Structure formats: structure tokens, C-alpha cells
Amino acid sequence: MTGPGSATLLVVGDVVTDVVARHRTPLVPATDTAARIATLPGGAGANVACWAAHSGARDVRILARVGADAADLHERALRAAGVRPHLVVDPGSPTGTVISLVGPDGERTFLTDSGAVLRLSAADWSDDFLAGAGHLHISGYLFFADASRTAARLALEAARARSVPVSIDPASAGFIAGFGVDRFLAAVAGADVLLPNHDEAALLTGLPEPADAAAKLSRHFPLVVSTLGSRGALVAASGTIVARVPAEPATAVDTTGAGDAFTGAFLAARLAGHDPAAAARRGCRAGAEAVTHVGARPLLPLG
Numbered sequence: 001m002t003g004p005g006s007a008t009l010l011v012v013g014d015v016v017t018d019v020v021a022r023h024r025t026p027l028v029p030a031t032d033t034a035a036r037i038a039t040l041p042g043g044a045g046a047n048v049a050c051w052a053a054h055s056g057a058r059d060v061r062i063l064a065r066v067g068a069d070a071a072d073l074h075e076r077a078l079r080a081a082g083v084r085p086h087l088v089v090d091p092g093s094p095t096g097t098v099i100s101l102v103g104p105d106g107e108r109t110f111l112t113d114s115g116a117v118l119r120l121s122a123a124d125w126s127d128d129f130l131a132g133a134g135h136l137h138i139s140g141y142l143f144f145a146d147a148s149r150t151a152a153r154l155a156l157e158a159a160r161a162r163s164v165p166v167s168i169d170p171a172s173a174g175f176i177a178g179f180g181v182d183r184f185l186a187a188v189a190g191a192d193v194l195l196p197n198h199d200e201a202a203l204l205t206g207l208p209e210p211a212d213a214a215a216k217l218s219r220h221f222p223l224v225v226s227t228l229g230s231r232g233a234l235v236a237a238s239g240t241i242v243a244r245v246p247a248e249p250a251t252a253v254d255t256t257g258a259g260d261a262f263t264g265a266f267l268a269a270r271l272a273g274h275d276p277a278a279a280a281r282r283g284c285r286a287g288a289e290a291v292t293h294v295g296a297r298p299l300l301p302l303g
Contacts, residue, residue: 007134008059009052009267012125012155013045014117014141015064015074015087016096020256020294024104040295041077042098043117044171045139047257047296051264051286053082054298057271061086063129063155065120065148067094080300088124090116106252106291118145125151127158134271136164137263140171143187144179156190167193169263170200177203185220194221195263201226210234211241225280227262227287229255233280243277248288257296261286 023035046062053060061084066074071089078085096115102108120142130136136159142148159166168191170176176184181204188194194217196204201213201224211234214226218236226234228247235243265286269279293299 007271008061008132009049009057009135009137009271010129010133011045011049011052011060011062011137011139012120012142012152013048013062013064013137013139014043014096014114015041015046015062015066015078015085016043016098016115016117017070017074018042018098018100018256018296020100020102020254022102022254022294026103027101036294038294040297041074042257042296043096043139044141044169044260045137046074046078046083047260048137048139048169048264048267049083050078050081050297051261051290052268053264055265055268055282055286057264057268059132060084061129063120063124064088065090065116065124066096067116070095077297081297086129088120090119093119100254100256102254102256106255108254108256114141114145117141118148120148120151122147122150122154125154125158129155130158130162130164133159133162133164135267136166137267138166138168138191140169140184140188141175143184144172144175149187153187156188160190165192167191167195167263167267169259170194170196170204173197173199173203176200189220191221193223193225195225195227195259195266197227197259198229211236215239215241223276225266225276225283227259227283229258232284233262235276235280237276243280245277245280245284248285250288250291252291254294255291258287258290260296261290261298
């Protein structure tokens with residue numbers, strides 16, 4: 001990671017529309033369950049970018065593909081959050097949509113229609129996006145389809161050629177399981193930082209113990225930061241746990257985007273020159289902030 005300064009954080013990832021449905025009682029098949037429902041901007045990559053800007057990163061940009069149905073709405077939301085968007089409008093596919101079912105404990109389950117997200121292509125990438133970049137972050141969702149995986153690899157390899165550090169969030173244990181662990185690890189090879197949650201780390205290593213999983217992954221990636229929800233985060237390097245960071249106390253309303261908040265704040269702190277443990281503490285603080293309100297983005301000031 002580069003030292004302190006105003007270097008750009010470039011995110012290549014996903015912009016989607018979130019439909020968040022909070023239900024206080026268990027879902028009952030074949031009838032109604034009362035819920036509070038909100039439609040909000042989301043997407044792991046976009047959320048990371050917004051939280052990085054919220055956490056002090058001075059120049060945050062995102063490359064993503066959206067449908068014409070919601071392109072203007074998402075561009076306005078990103079700009080309002082302090083992110084400079086480069087949104088490619090897909091002529092044949094709508095903006096991705098995620099339905100987030102949030103239970104009484106704040107935990108969420110996703111139903112995902114990727115839409116235009118996975119249609120990001122090699123033609124959408126230009127090495128010029130890396131001008132001034134101090135770090136590239138790639139959303140793991142892009143690795144689950146041929147076209148977007150090609151674009152993601154182009155970005156990763158271009159960054160490596162320019163000595164720009166690269167981080168990747170594995171994104172989804174469910175999608176990794178369907179895609180294949182070995183295929184996924186091969187696709188993300190060359191990343192400098194891997195940011196899995198515990199379920200993803202366990203799946204990628206076959207090790208259920210969080211510290212064992214993080215340590216094993218750090219033999220393949222120079223730095224691994226594994227989030228553990230209410231148990232904080234682990235920082236691993238060279239096969240060893242080098243820091244255990246406690247979670248910040250919070251009452252969870254909606255855990256959608258908590259991991260993205262952690263990642264955005266972590267990357268902003270690293271760009272500002274903080275060491276990995278200190279950056280992880282800032283990530284935990286942002287994650288705790290994220291779960292206290294509905295939606296995956298930072299709350300914007302009123303007025």
C-alpha cells in the first residue's frame with residue numbers, strides 16, 4: 001500500500017439496487033409475513049467505495065456496469081456519497097437487484113439477480129483508469145462469470161504491472177461453492193490483500209477454525225484480513241495471525257453491507273498510511289456503524 005497522501009482508490013465492482021425487507025417474525029410459507037421494505041442503492045463494490053469516501057479517502061472512483069433503468073439514480077447516489085462513478089450502461093440487461101431478507105436479529109439472507117453486473121467486459125476496461133491510483137479493489141462477484149472475470153483479470157494484471165496494490169473481497173460463499181474453490185483461487189491469484197468473511201475463509205481452506213483458515217490463506221496472499229462479525233477481525237501474514245481486532249459494540253438493525261463498510265474503512269486507512277491492524281480497527285468501527293441503520297451505505301447528512 002502506498003504511503004499517506006491523496007492517491008486514488010479505484011474500485012472495479014458492482015452497483016445494484018437493494019430491496020431490504022425487515023421482518024420481525026419468522027417467514028411463513030404460502031401466506032403473508034409483515035415487513036418493513038425499503039429500496040436503496042447497493043452493490044458490494046459501490047458500498048466499499050462509499051464507505052471509503054465516508055472514512056476519509058480523498059479520491060474514490062468506481063467502474064461498474066448498470067442497466068439504463070437505474071443508471072441516473074445510481075450515478076447521483078454515488079456522487080452524493082463522494083464517489084466518482086464510471087458507469088457503463090448496458091443496452092440489453094437491467095441493473096442488478098438484490099433482495100435482502102433481514103430477520104429479527106439483524107442477520108440477512110440475499111436473493112440475487114446480477115443483471116448487468118456480470119456483463120462488465122474487457123471492452124469496458126482501460127489502463128487509463130489506473131492513472132494516479134494508489135490501490136485497486138475488485139469485488140469478488142465479478143469472478144463468477146466469464147465476461148466480468150476477464151475484465152477483472154485485466155484490471156488486476158494492469159495494476160500489478162504498475163505496482164499498484166490489489167485487494168479482493170471473495171463476496172459470496174454460496175457463489176464460490178457453485179463456481180468451485182480451486183477455480184476461484186486461481187482466478188484471484190496475484191492479489192495482494194484478500195478480505196474474506198469467516199464463511200468464505202472456511203470454504204476456501206476447508207478449515208472451520210477462523211484463525212487456522214486466515215493463516216492458511218495468508219500463505220497464498222501477502223495479507224489476509226478475515227472479518228468475524230461480532231467477534232471482530234483477524235489479520236494474517238506469512239501463515240501467522242499477526243493481529244486480533246475486537247469488534248466495536250453495536251445493536252444490529254440490518255447487517256447488510258457491514259463487511260463492505262469494514263473493507264471501505266480499512267482501505268481508506270491503509271491509503272492514509274495506517275498499518276494493517278490499525279486499519280482493521282477502523283474497519284470494525286465502520287462495520288459497527290453500518291449495522292445500526294437500514295441499508296448498506298453510510299447515512300448522508302440531511303439538507
